[in-house]
Amino acid sequence: MKDKKPSEWYSAVCEAAERIRGHALHTPVMTSSTLDAELGAEVFFKCENLQKIGAFKFRGAYNAIRKLPEDERKQGIITYSSGNHGQAVALVGRMLNTPTVVVMPDNAPETKKSATAGYGAKVVEYNAETESREEIATDLCRERNLTMIPPYDHPAIVAGQGTAAMELLEETGKLDMLLVPCGGGGLLSGSAIAAGAMSPECRIIGVEPELADDATRSFRTGELHRVSNPPTIADGTRTPSLGKITFPLVLEYVDDMQTVPEKAICDAVRFFYYRMKIVVEPSGALGLAALINGSVPGNGRIGVIISGGNIDGPTMSSILARKM
Amino acid sequence: MKDKKPSEWYSAVCEAAERIRGHALHTPVMTSSTLDAELGAEVFFKCENLQKIGAFKFRGAYNAIRKLPEDERKQGIITYSSGNHGQAVALVGRMLNTPTVVVMPDNAPETKKSATAGYGAKVVEYNAETESREEIATDLCRERNLTMIPPYDHPAIVAGQGTAAMELLEETGKLDMLLVPCGGGGLLSGSAIAAGAMSPECRIIGVEPELADDATRSFRTGELHRVSNPPTIADGTRTPSLGKITFPLVLEYVDDMQTVPEKAICDAVRFFYYRMKIVVEPSGALGLAALINGSVPGNGRIGVIISGGNIDGPTMSSILARKM
Numbered sequence: 044m045k046d047k048k049p050s051e052w053y054s055a056v057c058e059a060a061e062r063i064r065g066h067a068l069h070t071p072v073m074t075s076s077t078l079d080a081e082l083g084a085e086v087f088f089k090c091e092n093l094q095k096i097g098a099f100k101f102r103g104a105y106n107a108i109r110k111l112p113e114d115e116r117k118q119g120i121i122t123y124s125s126g127n128h129g130q131a132v133a134l135v136g137r138m139l140n141t142p143t144v145v146v147m148p149d150n151a152p153e154t155k156k157s158a159t160a161g162y163g164a165k166v167v168e169y170n171a172e173t174e175s176r177e178e179i180a181t182d183l184c185r186e187r188n189l190t191m192i193p194p195y196d197h198p199a200i201v202a203g204q205g206t207a208a209m210e211l212l213e214e215t216g217k218l219d220m221l222l223v224p225c226g227g228g229g230l231l232s233g234s235a236i237a238a239g240a241m242s243p244e245c246r247i248i249g250v251e252p253e254l255a256d257d258a259t260r261s262f263r264t265g266e267l268h269r270v271s272n273p274p275t276i277a278d279g280t281r282t283p284s285l286g287k288i289t290f291p292l293v294l295e296y297v298d299d300m301q302t303v304p305e306k307a308i309c310d311a312v313r314f315f316y317y318r319m320k321i322v323v324e325p326s327g328a329l330g331l332a333a334l335i336n337g338s339v340p341g342n343g344r345i346g347v348i349i350s351g352g353n354i355d356g357p358t359m360s361s362i363l364a365r366k367m
Numbered sequence: 368m369k370d371k372k373p374s375e376w377y378s379a380v381c382e383a384a385e386r387i388r389g390h391a392l393h394t395p396v397m398t399s400s401t402l403d404a405e406l407g408a409e410v411f412f413k414c415e416n417l418q419k420i421g422a423f424k425f426r427g428a429y430n431a432i433r434k435l436p437e438d439e440r441k442q443g444i445i446t447y448s449s450g451n452h453g454q455a456v457a458l459v460g461r462m463l464n465t466p467t468v469v470v471m472p473d474n475a476p477e478t479k480k481s482a483t484a485g486y487g488a489k490v491v492e493y494n495a496e497t498e499s500r501e502e503i504a505t506d507l508c509r510e511r512n513l514t515m516i517p518p519y520d521h522p523a524i525v526a527g528q529g530t531a532a533m534e535l536l537e538e539t540g541k542l543d544m545l546l547v548p549c550g551g552g553g554l555l556s557g558s559a560i561a562a563g564a565m566s567p568e569c570r571i572i573g574v575e576p577e578l579a580d581d582a583t584r585s586f587r588t589g590e591l592h593r594v595s596n597p598p599t600i601a602d603g604t605r606t607p608s609l610g611k612i613t614f615p616l617v618l619e620y621v622d623d624m625q626t627v628p629e630k631a632i633c634d635a636v637r638f639f640y641y642r643m644k645i646v647v648e649p650s651g652a653l654g655l656a657a658l659i660n661g662s663v664p665g666n667g668r669i670g671v672i673i674s675g676g677n678i679d680g681p682t683m684s685s686i687l688a689r690k691m
Contacts, residue, residue, distance in 0.1 A: 071395055073417075092644045093397075316683075320416045320676035322644040352644035356687030359640075363680030 055202035082341035092352025098127035106203030133164035195229030196286025205233030219343030222330030225249035228289030235296035250329040259300040279326030307336035324354040379526035406665035416676025422451035430527030457488035519553030520610025529557030543667030546654030549573035552613030559620035574653040583624040603650030631660035648678040
């Protein structure tokens with residue numbers, strides 16, 4: 044077990060919790076007596092699929108944008124993301140009356156472009172084959188004097204994401220283990236900071252798809268590994284690597300990393316659908332997948348963060364159509 | 368507005384609430400800021416899709432079976448239902464250590480038979496083309512000295528189903544309108560009894576599919592109308608008619624009935640999936656369908672009972688595949 048003294052990082056999570064109060068939803072914690080009986084454990088699911096925009100990303104985005112000095116915020120903000128973070132920044136921009144630009148690949152699904160534009164953000168498209176989204180966003184930042192709100196590698200984003208685990212632990216009390224999906228590591232490092240301070244004996248485990256195991260390899264070797272557009276169904280974990288800020292935090296605060304096969308991810312999505320009647324995207328189902336797959340011991344008091352529920356109809360249909 | 372003085376029926380709902388406490392789940396009430404903004408109303412969803420066995424039916428079944436004298440219960444219970452009520456009776460039978468028989472048509476989906484048998488009930492199959500389930504069940508009742516737990520036309524079933532609306536009103540306070548799905552009328556009459564006593568100025572509206580409008584016609588004419596195996600996607604409302612007990616209760620306690628087209632039902636299932644990230648079966652989506660369709664005025668404080676979430680993969684996939 045790592046030495047997890049409360050740090051200035053934990054103070055930042057506490058401040059974020061104050062900042063988002065009454066703006067982010069205090070999402071419910073759900074349980075399943077069927078699952079508990081099968082495992083012989085007590086499992087507590089923190090339902091960030093029921094958060095605004097359907098994912099935990101709202102927490103970090105609200106914290107980071109609200110924290111900006113007002114004159115800076117008035118100049119406008121920008122981000123690059125075709126996923127949940129882009130929608131979160133767009134919604135917060137609207138809530139705080141802040142001009143918002145979201146840079147998205149021109150081949151992003153029309154539904155995502157229109158959802159982001161629907162929140163009032165300006166969508167700037169780029170050619171994903173020939174252009175770099177970071178460069179486009181950085182150029183726009185300079186030209187228009189905008190502030191960049193990156194998807195995970197930012198202290199206020201990490202602190203904001205940590206508030207979900209904080210709420211979970213406030214409700215459950217101490218836990219033996221906490222399972223957290225890992226993409227860029229913002230949710231994982233934020234959760235580990237919060238749980239490390241609130242329940243020091245709790246083992247904090249990051250979970251990745253086997254097909255996108257860069258963070259697991261980085262964690263084991265201490266050197267940053269990358270993946271390039273991995274073919275996992277868990278699209279929220281297709282980020283190329285942990286970040287400059289999140290990698291050291293994961294090394295410091297996380298106890299272990301585990302990977303799960305695609306089949307276990309789909310089994311978990313189906314369990315949420317059929318047994319718990321909630322819609323969970325594949326990335327959001329990683330924690331339960333680790334339990335179903337036996338990747339982690341299924342006993343004691345276990346917290347699981349469900350990161351999001353944004354799964355389109357065709358993907359859900361293909362998962363439901365597989366053999367139970 | 369009808370005169371709704373608290374009656375002995377309301378006392379029965381209060382007793383049922385005591386009886387099921389700690390055995391049925393106290394399901395959450397959910398809201399959607401998107402929907403509220405679109406309608407200009409405050410809508411409160413009572414999520415019985417998150418109830419045990421995925422539907423409100425657990426409430427009535429537990430109340431009716433728990434209320435039996437112990438020697439009668441020990442002899443065993445029987446019901447006929449291929450749907451949620453059958454599973455509810457099977458689960459309660461297991462919880463109360465009571466021998467349970469569920470009569471199901473031989474063409475019922477294998478998943479429903481195995482789910483019911485999985486709760487430890489004995490499944491007795493009959494030929495749906497040539498035999499009557501009521502007769503088979505009645506014969507078995509006599510032969511084996513079992514007690515019949517019918518799906519809706521029974522005072523303890525009605526009282527148990529009323530506890531969902533009671534919990535909703537305890538949480539929300541007074542409402543202007545309450546929308547309740549109507550099949551055999553157990554949930555509707557129970558809800559109307561509870562809401563009539565707790566929020567007398569609340570208009571209680573039963574909602575049916577246009578394709579299965581027997582209760583609406585019965586309500587308007589005062590004479591019992593029937594449908595035979597109506598082709599609605601809302602399978603929970605395919606019951607042939609209101610019952611001997613529920614019809615007079617609906618006439619006495621319900622303020623109005625409305626019907627909705629199949630399209631609105633599917634739109635509502637999709638709204639729950641995409642915007643609220645919960646799995647709701649078509650019958651459970653009738654209340655929201657009435658709001659989306661403009662069948663009822665969308666203003667003020669509105670309660671909606673989501674009756675269940677048992678929708679199989681192929682049906683959900685076909686609904687998600689339709690145009691938004």
